[in-house]
Amino acid sequence: MKKLPEQEGGESANTNEGMRKGGMGRVKSIKSVLQDRIRGGIYEMGQRLPSERQLCLEFETSRVTLHEILIQLETEGLIYREERRGWFVSPTRFVYNPQSRGHFTLSATQQGRTPSTVVIDTRIVTAPPRVCALLDIPEGQQLACIRRVRSINGRAILYVEHYFSPDVFPGLFERDLSVSLTELYRDVYGFDYGRMTYQIIPTAVSGDIAGLLRVSSGSPALLVTRVNHARDESVRDCDLEYWRHDAVLIEVDVANSSPLPSDE
Amino acid sequence: MKKLPEQEGGESANTNEGMRKGGMGRVKSIKSVLQDRIRGGIYEMGQRLPSERQLCLEFETSRVTLHEILIQLETEGLIYREERRGWFVSPTRFVYNPQSRGHFTLSATQQGRTPSTVVIDTRIVTAPPRVCALLDIPEGQQLACIRRVRSINGRAILYVEHYFSPDVFPGLFERDLSVSLTELYRDVYGFDYGRMTYQIIPTAVSGDIAGLLRVSSGSPALLVTRVNHARDESVRDCDLEYWRHDAVLIEVDVANSSPLPSDE
DNA sequence: TGGACTTTCTGGACTAGTCCAGCGGCTTGA
DNA sequence: TCAAGCCGCTGGACTAGTCCAGAAAGTCCA
Known part of the structure; x- marks a missing residue:
């Protein structure tokens, strides 16, 4: 048989x-x-x-x-x-460091790949529950949202939703958004980052996200959320990044690890 | 929809x-x-x-x-x-910070859970290829290996393999290894950590690892590898952690993000 | 030449079954 | 009383098909 x-x-x-x-x-x-x-x-x-x-x-x-x-x-x-x-x-995984901001293009080039970015749309939306929880804002608030898909060698590996308050970056939607947003914020709006928090959650994608990543509905994916704070600790923006689970490897280098607690 | x-x-x-x-x-x-x-x-x-x-x-x-x-x-x-x-x-996910070492028990307690650890075995093994690559040592070298399973409220959520050079921690195998190894290293051997590197890779588990985590062979899992360096930059030990993909949420806080590169 | 069809091939999404291994509750008998 | 064994129920692992939608390549005609 x-x-x-x-x-x-x-x-x-x-x-x-x-x-x-x-x-x-x-x-x-x-x-x-x-x-x-x-x-x-x-x-x-x-x-x-x-x-x-x-x-x-x-x-x-x-x-x-x-x-x-x-x-x-x-x-x-x-x-x-x-x-x-x-x-x-599968090609070898793309190595990604969530602690370094706005390095997608550079990082991909350094890894010998050809990166590309497509802006799906830009709009003002009612903040979804997950984003409200991340940014610690009440439900129902209006936020600006940029949705992009990033590819390596022609294969879509990352879908990102970027949320921020509509009045923070006036006129942003009229610019070319297929480049590093972090650079735009810094160079055009003089914005400097302070603290950041990120989460990594194994999840599944479906619906339009699955379609954009060209995976079948229900496939596993890695959700990386990042919340950026300004120097004065106020929350400025956040990303929801959906990575193809087979295309990414997260790597972080920690110069000095946190001290041990005295009890455990 | x-x-x-x-x-x-x-x-x-x-x-x-x-x-x-x-x-x-x-x-x-x-x-x-x-x-x-x-x-x-x-x-x-x-x-x-x-x-x-x-x-x-x-x-x-x-x-x-x-x-x-x-x-x-x-x-x-x-x-x-x-x-x-x-x-x-599923219960809510266990929140884990890979940058803070040896906090499993404490962290679980703080999250209102009941943690437990079981030592599967301790042995001297030929370093598997993945470990050789991580530690940057030649193939075929002999290493000490501790294998443990950690549970939350009676449900196994983490399988860890811990590798280090056999002569670094003499007599370790005779001790109670169901507690924090980092604590043992520090308190018993006076060992202090310096730099650390970690990787997060979506993968699948099979064979005995799947059995120990009580998931079916081929299920998705999150592999977290950590390489610890001593203060003098020499590599000391590494962990291979296999997390149940549905039971963990990785969360990291970065006080000061790395600077932007000038080119991208 | 070039656009519109057709045909073939791919995976996607199902149905309706079979047989097996292990958990657990129930029964039975010493 | 309590262990041994039975049995029904669970998911696990398959088979052998059907029909459908979209990709790609070839065909044919204006």
Whole structure:
């Protein structure tokens, strides 16, 4: 019923009991073969995998099972999919430091990638609950919102919503917003940052965010929220960043760690 | 885009066309009903959901489809499962700051939870490739390894592997290792930390790690790696922390953000 | 040449089942 | 009384299909 060319172990039964009892399970066994192929370079980076139906034939399994395997590999970050186009081997992750502001373009270039940014829209909105909680403002308040999608080598990996009070940066919406907003704030409005707080939350995306990131609804993602304060400690703005879970690696360097508490 | 009350109460299509053409898709529509029930408190925190088969009957769908929905809710962090016991509404996330060392127990207590730690084993191992890369040592070197599982209110949420050079902390394995290791290092060995680097990588767990965290193989997880340096910049030890993706929220406060570069 | 169709191929979204392993409550018997 | 064993219920892991929507490439005609 299955039969991978040489499959670790050798035997491997022609009905599913064989494999089940064998201790490994169909999913795990096929998965490890695919893992080896990807890591071994048989499927090259950026290349499309054989179609689901083709792989079903090769491994003699059903599409549901094979789909499950591909999703697990996607969860691991080894492969990703494009709607109705196929499954592809993931490029190496983009290294991101949430503590350094406004470095997307520079950082991507330093990593040898080609970054690009698209502004989805700019508008005045009623602050969503999550943003109210972050900024510590009452519900129902009106905020300016910039929505952008940032890509690496043509692949969308980040969707950002940027919120701030509409009167803080007058005329901002008329500018070119596909560049570093932090730079604009500093150079045009003379704004300097003080303290920042960020959160990292594993979550799932759906609806338009999923569409913009070209992932299927319900896929895992990494939500990074950042709240910026001015030098006088007042809250100035915040970001909601939805990263493709397979495309990012967060890395932070802490010069001096905080002291130990005396009790624990 | 929402569907909700009248959908589920009312006719909810007894064949799939009804719902498909409706524009929402069966999965999304059922999912949003369940989301509302969880957020609305109809299913209470920590409580078990009705069984998969029962929900299939209620929503007139198949188990594969319903299972897919539950997995998406799990990915969002709303629910979690226990092997062959059922699906449960997730407690609120544990807030974790990777920059503050050795605070698990204290931090959990402050958050009103009951923490516990179990030492899986202690041994001398050949450093795995990932650890070699982190510590910047050649492959094949022997390192001391402590493996622990940490729980909140009886639910395992973190699996940690701790690596260091065997000769740095003599006699450590004979001590009680279910407490803060950082404290031990400081109080017993007079060790003080300098710089630290941490990485956060969305990944998947399988095998024994999945078993110890009581999640099914292939589930998403958050891998947090931390490399500790001594005051003289030499590398001292590192952690590989595998967090249940639905149980943790990383929060960091940065007193002074790094300066902007002049070019971007 | 170039736009409009058609055909083929992809994954997406389902259904309706089967068989299995482990948890837990219930029963039964020493 | 209390352990042993049974059994029903849970999710886990599959199979074998159907139908649909969108991508891509080829075809054909103005």
